[in-house]
Amino acid sequence: MSAAPVTTRFAPSPSGHLHLGHAFSALFSERAARQQGGAFLLRIEDIDTTRCRPKFAQDMIEDLEWLGLTWDGAPLYQSSRNRDYAQALERLTDLNVLYPCFCTRADIKAEIAESAAAPHGPDGPLYPGLCRGLSDNEREARRARGVPHALRLDVGRAMAIAGPLKWFDQGKGEIVAQPEIFGDVVLARKDIATSYHLAVTLDDAFQQITLVTRGEDLFAATHVHRLLQALLELPVPQWHHHALLEDDSGRRLAKRHAALSLRQLRTDGKSPEELRRMAGC
Ligand code: GLU
DSSP states (O other): OOOOOOEEEEOOOSSSOOBHHHHHHHHHHHHHHHTTTOEEEEEEOOOOTTTOOHHHHHHHHHHHHHHTOOOSSSOEEGGGOHHHHHHHHHHHHHTTOEEEEOOOHHHHHHHHHHSTTOOEETTEEOOOOTTTTOOHHHHHHHHHTTOOOEEEEOHHHHHHHHOSOEEEETTTEEEEOOGGGGOSOEEEOSSSSSOHHHHHHHHHHHTTOSEEEEEGGGTTHHHHHHHHHHHHTOOOOEEEEEOOOBOTTSOBOOTTOGGGBHHHHHHTTOOHHHHHHHTTO
């Protein structure tokens, strides 16, 4: 029996213009698919309405086309997928692994400042669990008063249900999942009805991605995604987290590096071929 063809994706967030590092990531993903006769998909991760703009999404698509990338089918916009995110949150609620968190940033900061050795994870100090132990009555009372709340994953409870998990990175091999390093992550924000972790996991399954390619800055996030896949009984892809491009002083490229945006490089007269060379592709 022949192996199923690979499907990869590039999934930028339209909160700014694409830079050279994104070009590398997109080309890496396209090549991983095409080398094996597979499919390469584009997903616009525009759930964060406080930061994303439709104009950036249009510009991204135009820049990627200019670069010569071709993806299969129409791009998927996360903003069209809210119903699925809500359904997944309902399933997780039924599993009893979510709890409402009414804390403000200031509450969390104050609690962390008071504790002598606040545990840290890849994104900074872990949520100290203030709302995890609230009684049902207290939760209802706060809801009734209209106190805004996020939904957090009770990671301890979720891991007890899922049991030990592993995942496979094509660069690093088999990895034991350690979602607890992030603590109780937010799966639905107060202002946005989902989170990066939930949306990316559901969409990779929805688009039938078999190989998730992305920068190594998101390596640790995969621990959480693997746990969500287990809880929601989603298929498990492989991953390939690639190294990140850096600027001349060794800092990784970010949207703040305006001079290395594809837009600017195009305006400066660079050709797609030169850009591919600059990205090392
Ligand atoms: N949208 C994310 C970003 O632009 C990438 C998500 C992913 O590849 O998993 O950083």
